[in-house]
Amino acid sequence: xxxxxxxQWVTLFFAIFFAREALALIIYRFGGEDLPLPPEVGSDGVExxxxxxxxxxxxxxxxxxxxxxxxxxxxxxxxxxxxNIAPIAExxxxxxxxxxxxxxxxxxxxxxxxxAASYLCSGLSGVRHFLCTDDFARNGTANINLGGNYLxxxxxxxxxxxxxxxxxxxxxVHIADVPPRSRVDHPPAYLPYIVEIRDNRKQTLDIPIPxxxxxxxxxxxxxxxxxxxxxxEIEIYARGFVEKAAYxxxxxxxxxxxxxxxxxxxxxxDPGAKVLIQTRSGxxxxxxxxxxxxxxxxxxxxxxxxxxxxxxxxxAGTAHDQDNWDFWxxxxxxxxxxxxPVVSLNPRRxxxxxxxxxxLEDDGGMVDFLELRASAPAASNLVGExxxxxxxxxxxxxxxxxxRPTIRAGDTGFDLLEIQTSSIVQSVEAVRLGDQRVEPExxxxxxxxxxxxxxxxxxxxxxxxxEVDFVAQVLRYGATFDVRVSDSDRPLEVPQGVNxxxxxxxxxxxxxSVATSAREQVLLQVQVxxxxxxxxxxxxxDGAVIGYDILEITGAVxxxxxxxxxxxxxxxxxxxxxxxxxxxxxxxxxxxxxxxLVPPGIYLYRILVDADKEKIxxxxxxxxxx
Numbered sequence: 211x212x213x214x215x216x217x218q219w220v221t222l223f224f225a226i227f228f229a230r231e232a233l234a235l236i237i238y239r240f241g242g243e244d245l246p247l248p249p250e251v252g253s254d255g256v257e258x259x260x261x262x263x264x265x266x267x268x269x270x271x272x273x274x275x276x277x278x279x280x281x282x283x284x285x286x287x288x289x290x291x292x293x294n295i296a297p298i299a300e301x302x303x304x305x306x307x308x309x310x311x312x313x314x315x316x317x318x319x320x321x322x323x324x325x326a327a328s329y330l331c332s333g334l335s336g337v338r339h340f341l342c343t344d345d346f347a348r349n350g351t352a353n354i355n356l357g358g359n360y361l362x363x364x365x366x367x368x369x370x371x372x373x374x375x376x377x378x379x380x381x382x383v384h385i386a387d388v389p390p391r392s393r394v395d396h397p398p399a400y401l402p403y404i405v406e407i408r409d410n411r412k413q414t415l416d417i418p419i420p421x422x423x424x425x426x427x428x429x430x431x432x433x434x435x436x437x438x439x440x441x442x443e444i445e446i447y448a449r450g451f452v453e454k455a456a457y458x459x460x461x462x463x464x465x466x467x468x469x470x471x472x473x474x475x476x477x478x479x480d481p482g483a484k485v486l487i488q489t490r491s492g493x494x495x496x497x498x499x500x501x502x503x504x505x506x507x508x509x510x511x512x513x514x515x516x517x518x519x520x521x522x523x524x525x526a527g528t529a530h531d532q533d534n535w536d537f538w539x540x541x542x543x544x545x546x547x548x549x550x551p552v553v554s555l556n557p558r559r560x561x562x563x564x565x566x567x568x569x570l571e572d573d574g575g576m577v578d579f580l581e582l583r584a585s586a587p588a589a590s591n592l593v594g595e596x597x598x599x600x601x602x603x604x605x606x607x608x609x610x611x612x613x614r615p616t617i618r619a620g621d622t623g624f625d626l627l628e629i630q631t632s633s634i635v636q637s638v639e640a641v642r643l644g645d646q647r648v649e650p651e652x653x654x655x656x657x658x659x660x661x662x663x664x665x666x667x668x669x670x671x672x673x674x675x676x677e678v679d680f681v682a683q684v685l686r687y688g689a690t691f692d693v694r695v696s697d698s699d700r701p702l703e704v705p706q707g708v709n710x711x712x713x714x715x716x717x718x719x720x721x722x723s724v725a726t727s728a729r730e731q732v733l734l735q736v737q738v739x740x741x742x743x744x745x746x747x748x749x750x751x752d753g754a755v756i757g758y759d760i761l762e763i764t765g766a767v768x769x770x771x772x773x774x775x776x777x778x779x780x781x782x783x784x785x786x787x788x789x790x791x792x793x794x795x796x797x798x799x800x801x802x803x804x805x806x807l808v809p810p811g812i813y814l815y816r817i818l819v820d821a822d823k824e825k826i827x828x829x830x831x832x833x834x835x836x
Contacts, residue, residue, distance in 0.1 A: 233257050234702040235471075235585055238462065240265075241282055242476070242579025250702060267460050271497070271562060276358075276455035283477070285576035286455035286567040289448040291363050294318065296354065296446040304357025304426075308396055316354060320368060320442040326350055326378065330434045342434075346382060346399035350432035352444060353397050355389045359424035359453040361571060365417045366445040367430065376440040377413050380433030382406045385419065389427040399431040408433075424453050451483075451569035457577075458564040461495055464584060467557035471583030471704025472549035473542060482573030486566040487542045487580070491558035492535035501526035538564070551630070551692065555709055557587035585703035588624040588695050589672075591616040594708035596691050599719035601684050604816060604829030606636060609724075611693060613676040614713040617669045624695040625666040626653065627678060628705055633689045633724075634776070634814075635660045639679040643667070650678075657776060657812060657831070663698060675714055685829050690723045734819050734826050735759040742833040745800030745807060753799040754832050756784065756815050760791055768820040771796045773813050773832065781808060784815075800834050810834045 234255035237248055241263045251258045263279045266272030276287045289295070296316035299306065306316060313324035329349040331342035362385060370377030382403035390397065405417055419425075430444055470491070479485045490497065500517035501509040502524050509526045517525065530537065536555045543550065554561070561582065567575050594613040601607045617623055629635060634657045641650040641664050654661040662678065682691075694705035710722045736758045743751045756771055766788040773781040782803050785796040798815070802808055812833055819826045 239581045270460035272460040273458040276452040277457050283576050283578045286451045286569050286574045288451045291449045294445040299357050302357035304355040307353040315441050315444050324441040326432050326439040343399050345434045346431050348396045348398045352430045356426050359426050360448040361450045362419045362425045363447045363449040367415045368443040369441045370413045378439045379410050380408050382431045384429040385425040386427040450571040451574040455567040462561045467559050468584040469587040469706035470552035470556045474549050474581040475547045477577035479575035480573035482570035483575045484568040485544050485575035488538040489554045489563045490538050491554040492560040494534045497535040499529045499531050583704050588622045588706045589615040589617045592708040593711040593713045595713045596722050597717040604827040611678045612713040617672040622697045623668040626696045628694045629660045630692045634683040636681045642677040644674045684724050736828045753797040757795045759793050766790045770818040
């Protein structure tokens with residue numbers, strides 16, 4: 211009989227419980243079945259999972275709303291202008307308000323007839339007469355809530371097929387972007403109308419609808435008449451993309467808390483469309499809390515399944531589970547598809563993403579594939595903050611990034627710290643582990659990225675404060691310093707992001723972003739295009755236009771526009787003079803003060819405004835290539 215010591219039992223427990231730790235990298239890819247495999251696939255410890263966009267399970271939170279998933283990509287639905295949308299209104303959350311259910315003139319069956327009974331406004335009395343607008347009354351209205359916003363192209367009215375004398379002669383069409391607030395069974399004739407037709411003789415009448423922003427409610431009203439008219443069908447045709455579409459993935463269970471790596475995707479969008487990609491993470495398998503009424507004026511929490519079985523009057527609503535799930539992240543920059551670090555909290559066991567398509571008429575978007583990388587965490591928790599949290603724009607300043615790790619048995623530990631920022635990182639001044647100053651090794655450095663190595667932190671170092679002093683130039687308001695840690699012995703594992711919070715009581719910011727002077731943001735606004743240019747004399751992108759707006763001043767102020775190299779040495783004074791309130795453009799053609807073309811590379815532009823005895827600066831990057 212084998213006997214184990216306590217330490218051996220602990221070792222065995224963690225070896226079993228953290229068996230998945232042997233996997234250095236897990237890659238999930240949605241879509242892109244025909245694309246090459248990621249380069250990491252085939253290496254030891256790498257697991258690759260390929261899923262179809264159509265692999266959705268509503269019980270796991272998956273949902274596709276107005277999304278076309280035919281083929282390898284997802285895109286918003288686009289309406290066929292020959293497809294009648296009226297019969298599907300109820301399926302899409304709409305309703306047929308009038309006429310009654312026995313006269314379904316939107317069902318695609320011309321044998322279902324609505325008899326628009328004769329009426330004359332002069333023969334109506336009381337409120338019925340009062341609600342008769344000129345020669346249109348509620349008696350002759352047909353109303354439909356479409357269940358969503360559409361760009362209506364045309365409406366087709368089919369009437370009088372059995373008897374031409376019963377063809378609708380006078381009618382109006384009213385549309386609205388939202389249904390009426392007070393829905394009644396016999397709505398009045400709404401104003402303003404968008405189309406009016408009188409003395410119609412066509413049994414099949416196509417009514418073009420003028421351009422509109424979007425329609426979710428349509429009313430067809432027939433005017434007063436002496437004889438009954440028969441309506442066989444009201445057909446509605448739309449064009450363009452649906453206004454909004456969304457793809458929500460299943461909640462992915464990684465079976466243990468994971469560190470999130472980069473999110474990658476491929477897709478496109480038309481100029482008038484937006485594609486928003488967002489993520490969230492959680493500790494359990496449901497981001498919502500469900501409540502039922504107890505009958506005593508109180509509420510009790512129930513499961514999702516039990517909530518679905520409740521009657522309408524028993525449901526007390528749902529709420530976001532803030533204790534176990536973060537909210538949806540801010541949208542990732544759609545242009546940054548080569549790899550954007552996941553910003554949702556980690557390490558977490560559960561992960562979910564969604565893609566929102568915001569479309570405009572014939573402008574839509576699409577996503578070919580989306581890929582997520584995850585690894586076992588270096589630490590069970592990482593909390594960090596930067597200090598100070600306010601500085602002057604464009605001026606070198608010293609910052610301290612403070613990091614407090616919680617490292618437990620089973621965590622890999624770390625010896626690398628990476629800072630990524632839109633600011634310019636110039637140097638590392640010091641690194642402290644706890645109270646001890648250590649000599650850091652600079653592993654990689656570029657204007658927006660810095661990686662340092664120091665002695666490894668393991669479980670015995672849990673709770674020790676890590677501080678990195680560095681010098682950086684902040685180029686814009688709200689610039690962030692995003693920090694990730696990793697283990698140099700495990701190069702395939704994804705770096706683990708740090709969650710902003712209170713790492714130490716020595717600093718009061720508890721955040722990883724830096725503000726610049728509010729006055730600088732008000733007085734000076736800058737736009738530069740193109741950020742990358744080629745001054746080779748071919749007439750295309752030969753110069754960078756440095757545009758700026760001067761606001762909220764009285765009189766003129768002294769302005770200098772200059773170009774510097776990354777060390778801060780002057781390269782070219784582009785402009786110097788007095789400017790008042792207004793918009794200005796200054797062009798740099800890639801030459802120094804001697805008129806010589808500068809070498810390709812990255813340069814800084816600096817705009818200096820001397821306003822009311824205060825110098826205000828804006829600094830940014832320019833890229834030259836040949």
